Amino acid sequence: MAVTPTAKHNHDELFGERVSLLAQSDPELIEYFDNFAFDEVYADAARLDETLGRPTQLMVQLAAILAAGGLAEFRVVAAAALVNGGVKPVELKEIVYQSVACVGMARAYDYLHAVNDILTDAGVELPLPGQSTSTSQTRLEHGKSVQGRVIGADAVAARLNDTPDDEVHFQRYLAANCFGDTVGRSGIDLPVRELLTFSMLVALGGADAQVRGHVSGNLKVGNTRERLLAVLTLLLPYIGYPRTLNGLAAVNDLTR
Structure with a gap:
């Protein structure tokens, strides 16, 4: 099996003249993987959503690769x-910052160092300009506002007001830390951040309820069924069929 001209073009456009050692040691696997990931998958993702640009395509793939634990990739x-x-540069950093809320610092730590290495090697001066949009005094209210755009203001209020006292702090953390400190940052707009969260949760596995919640959240911020299917298509080569199909089931539950 030879690499198709389309796959070679798309691969070389992204990776330039980088020589893959696996292409030398495992040529059969790399040939059919590249044909799949850089030809078939790109074509079907574009058919589903031709307006999802290459930077966003790469960002959702990076978010999923991170959540799946693929540091070298x-x-x-x-x-x-x-x-x-x-x-x-700011988008690379924000993917990792946002991942802390989804996968925890234990996993994000190595990826933060990886991004710092990549940016430094590219001549980017660190630290990057700050992207925080809240303070210690405003983070809860700001987070409630951002969370309200994703799940609805009434749902945010109900979670904070109706949750038992011994667990309400988790709802406060979601509003203030997850949304106020993290999702509400600048650098990436909210619809793309919701795609990143969806991608991380699908790739993480074992988070089916949260995946369904963020299918709903994506729809609320303007992302469509077709866009979510395009994202799942792009993720499949990197996270495999089981988690992709679980993500598809969640999309179907809320859009069919």
Whole structure:
């Protein structure tokens, strides 16, 4: 099986002249993987949503690779996305910052160092300009406002007001920390952040209820069924069929 011209073009456009060692040691796997990931998948994602630009395509893939624990793959794709894929330094950083709320610092830690290495190697001065949009005094109210755009203001109020006293702090954390400190940051707009959260949760596995919640959230911020299906299509080569199909089931539950 030869690599198709389309797959070669798309691969080389992203990775340039980088030589894959796996293409030498495992040529059969890389040939059919590249044909799938860089030809079939790109074509079907574009058919579903032709307005989902290459930078956003790469960002959702990076979010999923991170959540799946693919540090070596993340380094390769992130470096290429920065140089050739139109992904900005602040967007790389914000993907990792946002991941802390989804996968925890224990996993995000290595990816933060990876992004710092990639940016430094590219000549980007650190730290980047700050993207926080709240303070310690405003983070809860700001977070409630951002969360309200995703699940509805009434739902936010109900969670904070109706949850038992011994667990209400989790709802406060969601509003203030997850949404106020993290999702409400600048650097990436909210519809794309919801796609990133969806991608991380699908790739993480074992978070079916949260995936369904963020299918709903994506729809509320303007992302469509077709866009979510395009994202799942782009994720499949990196996270496999079981988690992709679980994500598809969640999309179907809320859009069919």
